[in-house]
Amino acid sequence: MSENLLSLIGKENESLLSHVCKTIPKEQLHLPSPDFVDNVFSISNRNPQVLRNLQSMYGHGRLANTGYVSILPVDQGIEHSAGASFAANPMYFDPENIVKLAIEGGCNAVATTIGALGIVSRKYAHKIPFIVKLNHNELLSYPNKAEQIMFGSVKDAWNLGAAAVGATVYFGSDDATREIVEVAKVFEQAHELGMATILWCYLRNNAFKKDGVDYHVSADLTGQANHIGTTIQADIIKQKLPENNGGYKVLNTGNSSYGKLDERIYTELTSDNPIDLCRYQVINCYNGRAGLINSGGASSGASDKKQAVLTAIINKRAGGTGLISGRKAFQRPFNEGVEMLNAIQDVYLDKTVTIA
Structure with missing residues (x-):
C-alpha cells in the first residue's frame, strides 16, 4: 500500500491490510474483475440492454474496467432536507454541480433524484451514467415517519x-411489506426497459436499538436485508x-419471537473482524454476484478522509464492489470533494490492497 495511504489510516489500523479471512474463503466468491458483467450477468435473465448499461457503469471513471465502482449519491435533499444537507455548501442546491462533482471526481456514476437529473439530462446523460433514485423518505410531514414513497x-x-x-426499502419497518412489493415491480419494469437496478437495503425500526447498541448495522440483520434485496433482482446492493x-440474538429474547438464526452464523460464518463482518454481507449478495457497495456515511470533519479510506479497505478486502459516498464529498469545498472521491478510488486501484 502506498505510504500516503498507510500514513492516513494510522498504525492502529494496519492489521486490516494483513487480515486473512478464515470464515468464507475468497475462492468461493464472485469477485470484481474487468469482465465481471460477462462472467456474472451474461448468464442471467438480464437482457442485452441491461448488460450494456451495467457495463457503461463498470466501464466509466477512474475505476473503469476494474470491476469496482465509485458512485456519488446525493438524495439527501429529500431524505435529510435540502437546507440541512446543502447549508455547508450551497452550490449543491443547483443539481448541475452535483453532476460536475461526479465527473471531476472520476466516479462511475451519479445517483440523485429524478428532478435533479431531469433538469440537466440533455447536457450530461451522455457524459456520465445516471442512476435515478426513484423513492425517498421525506421529512416535511409532521411528525416525521419512516416511509419510502415513489417520486417518479x-x-x-x-x-x-x-x-x-x-430505490430504498426500509427492512424491518411497518412499511416494509409495501415497499418490497412496490420496488420489486419497479425493478422488473426497469429491467424490461434495459436499465440496471440498485437497492439501498436499509434497516429501520426503533426496536433495533437496544441497551445503547444500534443493531441497524448488525452483520446478521444487514446480511439478511441484502439477501432479500438480491431476491427482488437488485444488480447492486447498497x-x-x-x-x-x-442482532437476531438480542432481539429474540424474553417474550419476543423474532426471526430465525443458526449459531454457526456467529461461530463459523463471521468473526469480530470488520472484514469478516462485511464478508457476511457479501455472501448474502449471492456470494458477490450482486455487487456490494457500502455507504460512506455522514461527514464528521477532519477525520472524513481516514474513515472513507478505512471503509474502502474493509469493503475491498471483504470482496465488495466499491463505495457510494456522498456527504463526505459534497459537504466540503468542490476541490476537496474531488480529492475525497479520488482517495476512495485509490484504494481500489492499489493492487497491494488484496482480497482477504
Missing part, C-alpha cells in the same frame, strides 16, 4: 437517459458497513 416513474427515468434506477453482530 421508471418510464421517466428511461426517458431522461438513465443507465440504472435506485448497505451500511457492519459495526456489530448478533
Whole structure:
C-alpha cells in the first residue's frame, strides 16, 4: 500500500491490510474483475440492454474496467432536507454541480433524484451514467415517519437517459411489506426497459436499538436485508458497513419471537473482524454476484478522509464492489470533494490492497 495511504489510516489500523479471512474463503466468491458483467450477468435473465448499461457503469471513471465502482449519491435533499444537507455548501442546491462533482471526481456514476437529473439530462446523460433514485423518505410531514414513497416513474427515468434506477426499502419497518412489493415491480419494469437496478437495503425500526447498541448495522440483520434485496433482482446492493453482530440474538429474547438464526452464523460464518463482518454481507449478495457497495456515511470533519479510506479497505478486502459516498464529498469545498472521491478510488486501484 502506498505510504500516503498507510500514513492516513494510522498504525492502529494496519492489521486490516494483513487480515486473512478464515470464515468464507475468497475462492468461493464472485469477485470484481474487468469482465465481471460477462462472467456474472451474461448468464442471467438480464437482457442485452441491461448488460450494456451495467457495463457503461463498470466501464466509466477512474475505476473503469476494474470491476469496482465509485458512485456519488446525493438524495439527501429529500431524505435529510435540502437546507440541512446543502447549508455547508450551497452550490449543491443547483443539481448541475452535483453532476460536475461526479465527473471531476472520476466516479462511475451519479445517483440523485429524478428532478435533479431531469433538469440537466440533455447536457450530461451522455457524459456520465445516471442512476435515478426513484423513492425517498421525506421529512416535511409532521411528525416525521419512516416511509419510502415513489417520486417518479421508471418510464421517466428511461426517458431522461438513465443507465440504472435506485430505490430504498426500509427492512424491518411497518412499511416494509409495501415497499418490497412496490420496488420489486419497479425493478422488473426497469429491467424490461434495459436499465440496471440498485437497492439501498436499509434497516429501520426503533426496536433495533437496544441497551445503547444500534443493531441497524448488525452483520446478521444487514446480511439478511441484502439477501432479500438480491431476491427482488437488485444488480447492486447498497448497505451500511457492519459495526456489530448478533442482532437476531438480542432481539429474540424474553417474550419476543423474532426471526430465525443458526449459531454457526456467529461461530463459523463471521468473526469480530470488520472484514469478516462485511464478508457476511457479501455472501448474502449471492456470494458477490450482486455487487456490494457500502455507504460512506455522514461527514464528521477532519477525520472524513481516514474513515472513507478505512471503509474502502474493509469493503475491498471483504470482496465488495466499491463505495457510494456522498456527504463526505459534497459537504466540503468542490476541490476537496474531488480529492475525497479520488482517495476512495485509490484504494481500489492499489493492487497491494488484496482480497482477504
